[in-house]
Amino acid sequence: MIRCVAGLALLACAGPAHARWLEATSTNFIVYSDGREAELVKFTEKLERFDQLLRWRTSTEAATSPTRVKVYLVASRAAIMNIYPRKIKNIAGFYSTSVFGPTAFVPRIEGSGIFDLDGEAILYHEYTHHFMHQYYPAAYPAWYSEGFAEYFSTVEFQDRSQKITVGKVPGQRVIPLYQEKWLPLEKLLTLTYQREEKVKPEDMQQLYAQGWLLTHYLFSKGAGRDGQIKTYVQNINKAMPLKEAFEDAFKSDYETLGKELRTYFKKGKVYYTEIKGDLFKPGPVSVRPLGDPENALLILEAQLRLGVAKDDRAAFKARFAKAIAPIVQTEAGRLGQAELENSLGDPANVTALLEPLLKEKPAHPRAGAASAGSQQDCSQKPGGKPRGLAQISPQLGSQSQPCRA
Ligand SMILES: [Zn+2]
Numbered sequence: 001m002i003r004c005v006a007g008l009a010l011l012a013c014a015g016p017a018h019a020r021w022l023e024a025t026s027t028n029f030i031v032y033s034d035g036r037e038a039e040l041v042k043f044t045e046k047l048e049r050f051d052q053l054l055r056w057r058t059s060t061e062a063a064t065s066p067t068r069v070k071v072y073l074v075a076s077r078a079a080i081m082n083i084y085p086r087k088i089k090n091i092a093g094f095y096s097t098s099v100f101g102p103t104a105f106v107p108r109i110e111g112s113g114i115f116d117l118d119g120e121a122i123l124y125h126e127y128t129h130h131f132m133h134q135y136y137p138a139a140y141p142a143w144y145s146e147g148f149a150e151y152f153s154t155v156e157f158q159d160r161s162q163k164i165t166v167g168k169v170p171g172q173r174v175i176p177l178y179q180e181k182w183l184p185l186e187k188l189l190t191l192t193y194q195r196e197e198k199v200k201p202e203d204m205q206q207l208y209a210q211g212w213l214l215t216h217y218l219f220s221k222g223a224g225r226d227g228q229i230k231t232y233v234q235n236i237n238k239a240m241p242l243k244e245a246f247e248d249a250f251k252s253d254y255e256t257l258g259k260e261l262r263t264y265f266k267k268g269k270v271y272y273t274e275i276k277g278d279l280f281k282p283g284p285v286s287v288r289p290l291g292d293p294e295n296a297l298l299i300l301e302a303q304l305r306l307g308v309a310k311d312d313r314a315a316f317k318a319r320f321a322k323a324i325a326p327i328v329q330t331e332a333g334r335l336g337q338a339e340l341e342n343s344l345g346d347p348a349n350v351t352a353l354l355e356p357l358l359k360e361k362p363a364h365p366r367a368g369a370a371s372a373g374s375q376q377d378c379s380q381k382p383g384g385k386p387r388g389l390a391q392i393s394p395q396l397g398s399q400s401q402p403c404r405a
Pocket of ligand 1: 125129145146149
């Protein structure tokens with residue numbers, strides 16, 4: 001149930017109706033922001049450089065995916081909490097995948113301290129997952145999937161020196177390494193998402209922290225373990241038994257590698273890499289202000305696609321109706337109304353709504369998809385527990401289906 005709370009959140013609730021949104025389009029991203037244009041362009045360029053960094057670091061030669069990741073760059077964490085489909089405290093940003101494509105929501109401000117997750121770190125973490133599965137689809141062990149994403153979540157683009165740093169410590173992962181009981185290495189390596197309902201929250205916390213540390217260790221020059229993680233993942237994907245896959249790849253046993261990891265942590269020094277920033281050129285970024293109808297519906301449509309909690313639907317529909325009333329005869333208005341009918345109204349209304357638009361533009365992709373959606377028998381209902389949420393972290397993620405309840 002999404003409600004506005006006191007203070008900043010009230011501003012956030014009022015914000016979308018009056019905010020002027022800009023849309024920046026680059027090779028891999030579409031970024032929306034209600035902030036300054038220069039800041040939006042800089043942010044979008046940074047994301048493109050991040051993509052190139054991942055390509056470079058993983059020697060990726062595959063062509064760029066035609067599906068751009070949508071990023072909503074909003075004013076504050078309060079605005080993020082207002083958009084998120086469930087009540088949750090201290091959310092710093094989130095990422096969602098659905099039939100509408102990969103979408104991320106991040107605040108323009110950074111975390112307030114070194115132990116805070118900030119929106120940019122979350123975006124890097126999630127984009128790294130996206131990149132991994134887009135270009136290297138495979139079954140990854142949970143610790144490595146999260147460890148790899150955490151490793152790249154701390155990338156920094158230095159404004160002055162133009163350098164890029166890779167491999168810095170994620171502050172929020174240090175505390176569990178000092179305070180919590182470590183998972184034995186075998187348990188860390190064999191924890192799976194499927195069993196997560198039975199996994200203690202503190203064990204999941206350790207999976208992120210130790211997963212990051214082990215990834216960092218295996219990537220470090222001093223470990224002398226170049227390429228072993230690649231062999232390990234390949235072994236797992238050949239369905240080799242886990243212990244055999246481990247011993248074949250790491251030429252070691254669980255206890256020995258576990259001790260090495262402890263020693264690596266006790267040294268108290270984690271090295272990071274500095275890369276010359278001019279290695280990565282961001283490419284062109286085009287910016288356009290959204291027209292009035294798109295502007296009015298941008299956040300409401302994003303919320304609709306995330307799924308609206310059952311208790312909140314009446315209020316949401318009222319807000320949607322108010323926003324759409326002046327523009328209902330426009331193309332954007334008809335498309336918005338069609339999505340609303342598909343998700344929370346009566347899909348039988350969609351055909352009549354979109355008929356004039358499809359007559360004029362039979363190949364209109366969004367109208368076609370909305371029309372097809374009205375004829376689907378959706379078995380997934382919005383507003384339930386978002387799939388994937390608990391798989392990522394207390395702060396991250398959701399998936400939604402644009403289906404009618
Ligand atoms: Zn993750």
